[in-house]
Amino acid sequence: MSSNQTHGSFVIAGGAIDMDRDCLILRKFVELAGGRSARIVVMTVATARPREAREEYTQAFKRLDADRVRVIDTAKREDANDSRALDDVKDATGVFFTGGDQDRIYKLIKDTEIDALLHQRYNEPDFVIGGTSAGAHAMSNMMIVEGSSNGNPRYGISKLDPGLGFLQGVIIDSHFDQRGRLGRLLSALALQPHMWGLGLDENTAVVVKDNQFIVIGENAVNIVDVSQTSHINLQRLRRGEGLALWGVKLDILPHGYGFDIENQMPILEENLLKRELIKI
Numbered sequence: 001m002s003s004n005q006t007h008g009s010f011v012i013a014g015g016a017i018d019m020d021r022d023c024l025i026l027r028k029f030v031e032l033a034g035g036r037s038a039r040i041v042v043m044t045v046a047t048a049r050p051r052e053a054r055e056e057y058t059q060a061f062k063r064l065d066a067d068r069v070r071v072i073d074t075a076k077r078e079d080a081n082d083s084r085a086l087d088d089v090k091d092a093t094g095v096f097f098t099g100g101d102q103d104r105i106y107k108l109i110k111d112t113e114i115d116a117l118l119h120q121r122y123n124e125p126d127f128v129i130g131g132t133s134a135g136a137h138a139m140s141n142m143m144i145v146e147g148s149s150n151g152n153p154r155y156g157i158s159k160l161d162p163g164l165g166f167l168q169g170v171i172i173d174s175h176f177d178q179r180g181r182l183g184r185l186l187s188a189l190a191l192q193p194h195m196w197g198l199g200l201d202e203n204t205a206v207v208v209k210d211n212q213f214i215v216i217g218e219n220a221v222n223i224v225d226v227s228q229t230s231h232i233n234l235q236r237l238r239r240g241e242g243l244a245l246w247g248v249k250l251d252i253l254p255h256g257y258g259f260d261i262e263n264q265m266p267i268l269e270e271n272l273l274k275r276e277l278i279k280i
Contacts, residue, residue: 007122007123008127008128009032009127009128010128010129010208011129011131011206012130012132012200012206012208013132013174013217014133014136014174014175014176014199014200014201014204014205014219015136015174015200015202015203016175016203017202019057019060023060024217025203026060027064028207029094029128030064033066033092033093033128034093035065038061038066038067038068039066039067039068039091039092039093040061040070040094041088041095041096042057042070042072043072043095043135044071044073045100045108046100046105046133047100048101050073050075053071057098058071072085074109076108077108077112080109080115081112081113081114089118089121092121093126094129095118095129096131097130097131097132097134097136098132098135099132099174100133102135102143103161105135105138105164106143106145106163109138115164122166132174134174136200137163137173138164139163139164139166140166140169140171141167141169142163142192143161143172144160144171144172144173145160146158147187148183148184149179149180149181149184150180150183151184152242152243153184153187153245154183154240154241154243155187155234155237155239155240155243157184158187167208169194169195170195171188171192171195171198172198173197173198173199174200174202176199176201176222177201177219177222181199182199182222185197185199186224186248189224189226190226190232190234190243193226196224196226196227198223198224199222199224201217201220203218203219204216204221204255206221208261212260212261212267213259213261214257214258215254215256217255220254221253222250222251223249223250223252223253225249225250225264226249228247228249229246229248232244251266257269258271
């Protein structure tokens with residue numbers, strides 16, 4: 001995830017985030033967006049239930065004292081070029097993508113005016129972009145749009161499409177431990193071994209800024225690296241046959257741990273203050 005990011009921040013969650021109790025993940029998003037001055041846009045493009053998502057997120061962000069909440073539902077591709085939607089994004093301090101189907105984000109948002117505007121805003125110092133589940137998948141330049149869960153790695157079970165491209169060099173997967181998705185993430189990485197994988201558990205997020213992140217939430221994140229494997233048997237396989245991967249690197253980080261993206265190194269909890277990493 002070499003993002004070369006020197007401005008703004010990201011809050012990327014693995015789905016099923018708490019929206020009723022302490023709301024740790026959304027609370028951090030509001031804080032980064034300006035706290036009580038936060039002007040938030042919720043993007044419901046991924047969900048087939050935009051009305052329900054509108055109500056849930058509007059109520060949650062208002063409970064967290066955000067100054068203003070707007071919802072943009074791009075049901076059609078032309079909606080992503082609508083002047084009112086663009087004005088809302090121009091005025092926002094944070095934009096949050098809901099869960100649903102990440103393929104909808106690709107089909108309805110990619111290479112539209114709102115996509116271009118989000119990339120422009122991404123470079124501003126105090127802007128924050130967030131996403132959960134499908135909304136997290138779409139943050140990277142390549143994303144999993146299909147793939148079987150609860151199985152061993154197999155050739156061809158993971159389909160990849162371009163994401164929105166805010167974060168480069170990483171493939172993100174969500175609901176990771178809860179749905180047994182290590183196999184499908186490894187299957188995707190075997191096709192793109194120069195990239196690394198970020199598996200996000202439910203109600204868990206990474207807060208990314210300046211080529212480093214910190215983990216917040218109930219469970220853990222999994223960092224998967226196949227770039228140094230000594231053997232991958234892709235060339236001899238037919239679709240659906242089992243992958244062999246030797247020397248896969250796996251790091252598991254719970255709440256409070258950090259990660260140096262540029263150097264691909266975990267950061268111990270007690271060293272976070274020394275590194276001046278984002279505070280929880």
